[in-house]
Amino acid sequence: MSETHWQSGRLDGFRGPKALLFGRVYEDSAIEAGVFPAGGRIACIASAGCTALDLSHQHAVTAVDLNPVQLAYAQRRAAGAPPEEGVAERWMARGRLGLRLVGWSPERLETFLGLADPAAQSAFWRDRLDTRGFRLVVDNVLRLTLLSAIYAAPLLQVLPVPFGPVLRSRLQRGWSRHANRSNPYARALLLGDLTPPGRPAGSPIRFVCSDMAEFLESCPPGSFDGFSFSNILDGAGPAYRARLFRAASRAGTKASMMVHRSFAEPDPDMKWNLAANDRSLLWGVVSVVPLH
Numbered sequence: 001m002s003e004t005h006w007q008s009g010r011l012d013g014f015r016g017p018k019a020l021l022f023g024r025v026y027e028d029s030a031i032e033a034g035v036f037p038a039g040g041r042i043a044c045i046a047s048a049g050c051t052a053l054d055l056s057h058q059h060a061v062t063a064v065d066l067n068p069v070q071l072a073y074a075q076r077r078a079a080g081a082p083p084e085e086g087v088a089e090r091w092m093a094r095g096r097l098g099l100r101l102v103g104w105s106p107e108r109l110e111t112f113l114g115l116a117d118p119a120a121q122s123a124f125w126r127d128r129l130d131t132r133g134f135r136l137v138v139d140n141v142l143r144l145t146l147l148s149a150i151y152a153a154p155l156l157q158v159l160p161v162p163f164g165p166v167l168r169s170r171l172q173r174g175w176s177r178h179a180n181r182s183n184p185y186a187r188a189l190l191l192g193d194l195t196p197p198g199r200p201a202g203s204p205i206r207f208v209c210s211d212m213a214e215f216l217e218s219c220p221p222g223s224f225d226g227f228s229f230s231n232i233l234d235g236a237g238p239a240y241r242a243r244l245f246r247a248a249s250r251a252g253t254k255a256s257m258m259v260h261r262s263f264a265e266p267d268p269d270m271k272w273n274l275a276a277n278d279r280s281l282l283w284g285v286v287s288v289v290p291l292h
C-alpha cells in the first residue's frame with residue numbers, strides 16, 4: 001500500500017475513477033539531462049511521458065507511475081500518439097479564459113512569447129501583463145479556499161500562503177532569465193500548447209505501473225544511476241518521504257543523483273536548489289542531491 005494522495009489518481013479529494021491528470025509535464029527535463037551521466041540508467045516518474053521521452057535519447061529510462069491511466073497515456077505518447085488534455089490542462093484553460101478579461105489576449109501573449117531578450121521580457125511583463133487586474137485575479141483565485149474546490153488537502157499543504165504573490169515572483173524570476181522564444185514550457189503555461197518539447201523516444205522506455213518506492217524496493221541494489229521524482233512528495237507524508245529515499249539509496253549506485261521538485265518555498269539553508277534554472281517557471285524547489 002502507498003501512503004500518498006496520488007494513489008487516488010485524482011487531483012481532488014473525491015472518490016471516483018482515476019483520471020488522466022496531466023497532458024504534458026511542467027518540469028524542465030534539461031535539469032535532469034544536465035545532472036545524470038550520459039548512458040546512465042534512470043528511474044523517473046512517467047506522468048505525461050515528456051521527461052522520459054527527453055531522457056531516452058541519452059539514457060536507459062524506466063518510467064514509473066502508480067496511476068494506470070497516466071501510465072497508459074505516457075506509453076501511447078512514446079509510441080507516437082498526439083497529446084491529450086488532462087484535468088490540469090482543463091483547469092488551466094479556464095484560468096486563461098478568465099485572464100482574457102484583464103487583457104491577457106492571445107495576441108499579447110504571442111508577442112510576449114516571441115521575445116528572446118530577458119530584459120525586454122521583464123519590461124513587457126511589468127508594463128503589459130503584470131497589471132493590477134492580473135494580480136487581483138491571480139491572488140484571489142490562488143487562495144487556499146478556492147483551490148480546495150479543485151485540489152485535495154494533501155496537495156495543498158505544501159503551498160506557501162499566500163500563494164498568488166509567490167507564484168507571480170517565480171514567473172517574474174523566470175522571464176528575467178530564460179528566453180521566451182525558445183522556451184516550450186512558457187508556451188505551455190501561457191497558451192496551453194501541449195506540443196512536447198522533445199522528439200520521439202530515443203531508446204525504448206520501460207514502463208512500470210507501480211508506486212515508486214515499492215518499485216525501487218523490488219529492484220536489485222545498484223540498478224540505477226539517477227532518479228527523477230517529479231513532485232511526488234507534494235502529497236505524501238514524512239513516512240513516505242523517508243521510505244522513498246531509503247529505497248532509492250538501495251536501488252542506486254554510490255554516485256546516483258536524485259532530482260525532486262516541490263511547490264513549497266525552499267528552506268533558507270538549502271544547498272542545491274536549481275528552481276531558478278527550471279524553464280517551466282513554477283517550482284519553489286528543484287532539489288538536485290547525491291544519494292550518498
Ligand SMILES: C[S@@+](CC[C@H](N)C(=O)[O-])C[C@H]1O[C@@H](n2cnc3c(N)ncnc32)[C@H](O)[C@@H]1O
Binds near residue numbers: 006022070232
Ligand atoms: C507528481 S504528479 C505531478 C505532475 C508533474 N509536476 C508534471 O508536471 O507533470 C506526476 C505523476 O506522478 C505520479 N505519482 C505520484 N506519486 C507517485 C508515486 N509515489 N509513485 C509513482 N507515481 C507517482 C502521478 O500519478 C502523476 O502521474
